[in-house]
Amino acid sequence: MNVQERLLYRDEQLSITVTETPGIPAVTLSGEVDATNSVALAGALASCRRGRHVVVDTSRLTFIDVSGLRVLAMPALEPSQRWIRLHNVTPYQQRLLHLMGWSYQPTEPHPAP
Template sequence: MCSVQQRLLYQDEQLSITVAMASEAPVVTLTGQIDATNSPALAGVLASCRQNTGTNAAVRPDPCPYVDVDTGALTFIDVSGLRVLVMPTLPAGQRWIRLHNVTPTQRRLLRMMGWYYQPTVHHAPL
């Protein structure tokens, strides 16, 4: 049996970000709260995860086409955090974040912002 090792990438008083490298894409887990104070850090961590898709650059020299983000353990997210995850300024074909475990409250916020059908929201377990 193979175990997946998670690494802590970021932590502040409100938010913890961990990553596990899966065969296809990094799986980022968000725990806690995202607001304007830590959404820039979230954006940087996600961009870094996309670039650092493996330990051997010769295996995968290009950025990963997407990053899977598990939002199920978030207790709060404001519009600045949603913007980071949804990437509304990019055309749909250029978005590289896939959301997993989106809570009913998060879905409601996404619908209210008119973004629900724009991001890739996956309901399958990671």
């Protein structure tokens, strides 16, 4: 299997990498997401969308604010239209999503690269 990891974005707070495998891209977020980089996060995720979904691993995030959660949860869209699938969501992140009233459905594990 041909697996490639590449950097999509990096600033002083956040690093976004994507693992390209046949099928669904797997994106890993590391660091902090806030109002200073949430627009870049949205652009990076949109740039790697190839099909119906993009899997986003949030386990390495140390902080995320409402602007970042809005990018990941896509609350303005109906659940069936949301193309971001969250993976490894921490209890803290789950609690924030719940407090915001944005439903969260765990994804099934995707194959490891």
